[in-house]
Amino acid sequence: VAALPPTVRQIAVLDRTKEPGAPGEPLYLDVVTALAEEWRRAHPQTALPAVIGGRYGLSSKEFHSGHVDAVFGELGNADPKNHFTVGIVDDVTHTSLPPKAPLPVEADSVFRGLFYGLGSDGTVGANKNSIKILGDTTDFHAQGYFVYDSKKAGAVTVSHLRFGPEPIRSTYLIEDARFVAVHQWQFLDRFDVLEHAQPGAVLLLNAPFKPEQVWDRLPRELQEGILEKELQVHAIDAYEVARELGLGRRINTIMQTAFFAISGVLPRAQALTKIKEAIRKTYGKQGEEIVRRNEAAVDRAADQIHRIDVPAQATATRRRPPLIRDGAPDFVERVTRVLMAGQGDLLPVSAFPPDGTWPSATARWEKRNLALEIPVWDPAICIQCNKCTLVCPHAAIRAKVYEPVALDGAPRTFRSVDLRSNELKGMKYTIQVAPEDCTGCTLCARVCPARDKSNPRHKALNMESQPPLRERERESFAFFLELPQTIRGSEAVRADGTRQPVRIDVKGSQLLEPLFEFSGACAGCGETPYLKLLTQLFGDRLLIANATGCSSIYGGNLPTTPYAINADGRGPAWSNSLFEDNAEFGLGFRLSLDQATGEVRELLRQSATMVGDTLTEEILASLQQDETEIRHQRERVALLRTRIQELESRGEMDRRLARRLYGLSEHLVHRSVWIVGGDGWAYDIGFGGVDHVLSLERNINLLVLDTEVYSNTGGQASKATPMGATAKFAMGGKAVGKKDLGLMAMAYGHVYVAQVALGAKDAQTVRALQEADSYPGPSLVIAYSSCIAHGYDMADSLDHQKMASESGLWPLYRFDPRRSLTGENPLQLESKTPTIPFAKFAETETRFKMLMKANPARAKELLSRADRALRGRYGLYEQLSHLHLGAADATPSAEDSGSSNGKGGASA
Structure with missing residues (x-):
């Protein structure tokens, strides 16, 4: 207080926290208390200053010079607002101060660059390397802020880089960039990438066109922005360079080279040398070939940068298409569209649902x-095997069977063929891709077994460039969605007139609608693919308790939600609690359902x-034993629901009874409860809960998506990581084998256990x-899940799953206690004795190859030990599968599992 000059009349205190129930935030209360107690002593001749408090920066909301200006402006009012907020638009409780434009407070000596990239294309990593290059090898000070969402890949990333001769203390995002790089051409149709470009800035485009074609391909809004701000435009076809050098979609090195070549922040020769040094440091452990390709990319990129001639006026007739197409629900148009445009901070408080619920089917x-x-x-x-649709991770390729009459009004380019089926003669069949939702992973084309006999390289599915096909396939996919959907539980009519369930x-599962897309x-x-298959098999009866991890991030993400609804407006119910308590959380699903089912059955008996x-x-x-x-x-x-309504309306049923019976009646249909999570949850942090659930006899299912590392947090070792693999916290190679979760569950005797791999045996x-x-009891399905953390091209993931099974790393089996009722062995071993050495499989994945390069002797030792252990484990499974156990019954009864019909309803 003594440090404050006596001329102070007003003070604004900003807290970066919110304390509900308190008279004010902590720093505000400290200042008010200090002034009340000490001001008279320090400044006895002056009046106590007025103090107002406000909040800023909650949930990482921006706080820039415009917000500071707004606070000073409020202090200048005759009656300034107390307990205000900045950085949000509060139109409900009206606490926010009117926003002001940011002030130009940064020095001209500071280089400011914006880089728009795509999650997993390497843009963020390349920019971090640029910071290191300039920060470590020059007198420049460097700063980087990286903005991206929680999508696992394919999200927009915006890198904010500052370089300058003086220390940089700008704790806010760039508002006036001197350099703007757009690493993905499609962003030009989705975002205003020039919003924060200052007049005279440089614009670098990754353009999949010849230099003379680039200007004419730009949307009119972008051309007008370039002319208005008098920007310099440069372009490079980074994807073409990457293709030539075998780098796939990784364009980071190429675009980083282009940045240094154009920006001039370092002399060109010095910059290229420093980039190559960073490449060797970054990729050295991945092998010399990776290093060589990236170094070649530096040299190639430097020669492929072109200055684009900018005419005197805009020439394009094509404008930027709307971000959301016509027909979207109101919420999607009002809220989701703004979030997708990266403008979520502009949404007012009133736009958000008061109860926190968000609609599904928005992806x-x-x-x-x-x-x-x-x-x-x-x-x-x-x-017509439907393997392509089965393996598609994003439900972007689909199959349908329908009556020929449904083709009336089909687009000219829509394709169909007669269905090959003895059960559904006379029907038509179509495979259709969603061109704007496909990620181009190529798994569908890889798995396709059908080849042209005259040209074996030509298959039933072939990858072709997307842009020329986009409009045609978009129209076809829209028509495809309008075709009748296969009815769950439908029956086929045989030639003799008899019916049988489809x-x-x-093949049949892929004719059902995916409700995860x-x-x-x-x-x-x-x-x-496993989650999508769950929704196809069990539809809107599916309830999922999801452990925190990759599956909860892409499953419950904003701004869009992949879990979808059917034509009746129903879909899977999904929720996420924590990492460590997911099994208990899912058990709560089962117990509450059992309770409700028991109650409704009793009410029905009474009525x-x-x-x-x-x-x-x-x-x-x-019994509800199948979909029919x-x-x-x-x-x-x-x-029943119709009769209840009729009885209540006529006064023939007590209103309370009618409402209760009607509300619970949905529980008379079997619900399929699944507890889903990764190996970090099931093997490690949540194992206690998993074990507890399996020890019970409740009808509940667990699906473990086993990537053999903590994928969501960056690839740390878990107890599922195999011996010899490198991972974070095990960079010297994991010295012990993988926990055998399936064998541990089998030991209970009453648990259904399966170990599966879609690429090995679909x-x-x-x-x-x-x-x-x-x-009717607890079930555990452990699913091999390929992951980028394994270190190979994900287009090859199905082959890797097959090799994992052939090497003994991933034996396939099903352990069904019901088989013991007929004297059969519960364990069915469905993969063969290992046919390839484990080391042969390991040498195809970077997670093993890193150790082979860093410490060949240790790698050889661990892989040899792993091979012996895996063969020994397979031998144990083989012995168990051949045991003659005699007739026994370890299967939970309906009463034991809390089910009167064997499907999860509580006995009453």
């Missing part, structure tokens, strides 16, 4: 256009004479998930 509106190439279907070769195998997971993700004895008996007796039975149960429940995966759902 379909995002249309990120990530794919450089998309699959094109050749119906003449296709064998088989839900690999277009997520923010990495291109080629190994986890999402049997009113709603009808026959209907009551049919509902209570339904479940569909019939849905029809019965719909009839039919077994589908069968295991169905058996787990039908089993």
